[in-house]
Amino acid sequence: MDLEKVERVYTSYAKIYDRVFGKVFHEGRQSVIQNLNAQRDEKILEVGVGTGLALPMYPRHCQIVGIDFSEGMLDQAKQRAAEHRMDHVQLHRMDAAAMEFKDDSFDTVVAAYVVTAVPDYRKVVNEMIRVCRPGGRIVMLNHFSNDNKFIAAIEKVLSPITKNLGWRTDLALHTVLEGTQLHVSRKQNVNPFRLWALVECVNEKYVNGKTHINGSKNGNGAAAYVHLNGTHLTEPAPGQALV
Numbered sequence: 001m002d003l004e005k006v007e008r009v010y011t012s013y014a015k016i017y018d019r020v021f022g023k024v025f026h027e028g029r030q031s032v033i034q035n036l037n038a039q040r041d042e043k044i045l046e047v048g049v050g051t052g053l054a055l056p057m058y059p060r061h062c063q064i065v066g067i068d069f070s071e072g073m074l075d076q077a078k079q080r081a082a083e084h085r086m087d088h089v090q091l092h093r094m095d096a097a098a099m100e101f102k103d104d105s106f107d108t109v110v111a112a113y114v115v116t117a118v119p120d121y122r123k124v125v126n127e128m129i130r131v132c133r134p135g136g137r138i139v140m141l142n143h144f145s146n147d148n149k150f151i152a153a154i155e156k157v158l159s160p161i162t163k164n165l166g167w168r169t170d171l172a173l174h175t176v177l178e179g180t181q182l183h184v185s186r187k188q189n190v191n192p193f194r195l196w197a198l199v200e201c202v203n204e205k206y207v208n209g210k211t212h213i214n215g216s217k218n219g220n221g222a223a224a225y226v227h228l229n230g231t232h233l234t235e236p237a238p239g240q241a242l243v
């Protein structure tokens with residue numbers, strides 16, 4: 001799948017997308033946003049915003065930026081934003097693999113049903129990390145390939161077929177996270193048959209080999225991650241999960 005195909009496939013879905021993929025994946029979108037507990041003026045980027053189904057769910061006290069490459073999908077999102085008078089929302093046509101935002105522009109980056117729909121998930125995830133501030137949150141909602149080897153084998157067989165429809169089914173969460181500075185802080189299965197996962201990560205970008213979170217250090221001299229919801233998390237030992 002290349003960008004031209006993204007534009008063609010998703011723009012062809014744009015007018016029917018909400019009817020087909022609206023309700024069935026609503027629970028996941030709702031869980032993502034409810035669990036954000038977004039703070040006043042929090043800057044949130046929604047990557048692959050599509051028709052903007054999630055936009056009305058964000059609190060109006062946040063600043064929301066949505067990007068999508070498909071002109072058709074984005075037109076629907078713009079229409080929705082206008083209908084709901086969402087002055088706190090900005091929408092741009094942009095490739096998520098080469099974003100036009102400066103480093104550390106956002107507190108939170110959300111990608112709902114996107115990492116398996118993009119031509120190059122690695123570039124997109126790296127860009128999400130770049131534009132999210134250190135200690136910020138990166139939330140991915142997606143179907144990732146199953147831990148069960150038999151089901152994973154079926155997903156692998158199906159993937160070349162679903163790629164023609166606009167997404168792949170053979171991408172594992174550990175593959176997405178491999179080599180990144182993302183630390184999973186929460187994982188929840190959502191949607192029908194619990195086959196989709198909401199994965200919330202802390203962006204542990206390293207600067208000069210140290211974790212910088214608002215330049216802060218806790219009392220022990222250890223780097224501290226400060227969540228926007230006020231939770232303070234101490235830097236974990238290598239390999240230790242932050243949950």
Ligand SMILES: C[S@@+](CC[C@H](N)C(=O)[O-])C[C@H]1O[C@@H](n2cnc3c(N)ncnc32)[C@H](O)[C@@H]1O
Pocket residue numbers: 003006007010021029047048049050051052053054067068069070073094095096097111112113114117118119
């Ligand atoms: C399955 S849809 C998800 C839409 C929406 N997030 C939702 O919750 O329904 C995937 C979206 O990702 C967009 N997309 C795919 N590749 C992209 C890229 N490289 N840059 C920006 N958007 C992209 C598609 O145009 C499409 O709108």
